Amino acid sequence: MTDAHPGRDSAPHDxxxxxxxxxxxxxxxxxxxxxxxxxxxxxxxxxxxxxxxRAAPSEHQxxxxxxxxxxxxxxxxxxxxxxxxxELVLSEIIxxxxxxxxxxxxxxxxxxCGSFITTWQAHALGIPNAVIGVGAFGGLFAVGLMFLxxxxxxxxxxxxxxxxxAFATVxxxxxxxxxxxxxxxxxxxxxVVWTVNIPVIVHVxxxxxxxxxxxxxxxxxxxxxxxxxxxxxxxxxxxxxFALVHFWDQWMLLAR
Numbered sequence: 001m002t003d004a005h006p007g008r009d010s011a012p013h014d015x016x017x018x019x020x021x022x023x024x025x026x027x028x029x030x031x032x033x034x035x036x037x038x039x040x041x042x043x044x045x046x047x048x049x050x051x052x053x054r055a056a057p058s059e060h061q062x063x064x065x066x067x068x069x070x071x072x073x074x075x076x077x078x079x080x081x082x083x084x085x086x087e088l089v090l091s092e093i094i095x096x097x098x099x100x101x102x103x104x105x106x107x108x109x110x111x112x113c114g115s116f117i118t119t120w121q122a123h124a125l126g127i128p129n130a131v132i133g134v135g136a137f138g139g140l141f142a143v144g145l146m147f148l149x150x151x152x153x154x155x156x157x158x159x160x161x162x163x164x165x166a167f168a169t170v171x172x173x174x175x176x177x178x179x180x181x182x183x184x185x186x187x188x189x190x191x192v193v194w195t196v197n198i199p200v201i202v203h204v205x206x207x208x209x210x211x212x213x214x215x216x217x218x219x220x221x222x223x224x225x226x227x228x229x230x231x232x233x234x235x236x237x238x239x240x241x242f243a244l245v246h247f248w249d250q251w252m253l254l255a256r
Contacts, residue, residue, distance in 0.1 A: 078141025
């Protein structure tokens, strides 16, 4: 009996071609092709994991550790803040010996530290703020080294660290107000302290919230973790723009 559809299945079957329906057909592929395929699949899995888990804490963070980047930031910020604080202490010693002495940090009528270290705001807690800064930034440097070594701190330690940066936030806001509206000038060493304080504040809060050591809300935590440096950049830009606008007339006089 002849086939009613002579055109169907008329193409010859190639016995050497892998059958798509045969689950073992992939085993017939060359080894190097299989290896490249497996590597590509692994890379795609890693990319998918990065997209999904980028804001999620690692096991090391959940156990009280910190990312290497935070450790480096604390070390660099600690060293810079320690240097600025020591320079302010030395400047205070010079002024204490000779009130009319000229300080190297007095650069122009706007930027200088001489008008700062003699005010009560520079001794708000009864001792020079710079002395407190030496201790605080020295401790920050030590914490950075601790995290870089892979140490894991308890939740209480992270909360103390967050409390410390919260205090630094309030203090910085106070000194910014004092500089702009009371003293009407900018202390160069204070500018160094402000510059390193901002990323430390943002990153410590972000990482502490990411690991669940503090609670600030899931959406805020995710936004802060994902956009830490954007937040830092916005704060930098706000201070720079305000300083340019607030002291515009003085800048123009200096430019003449």
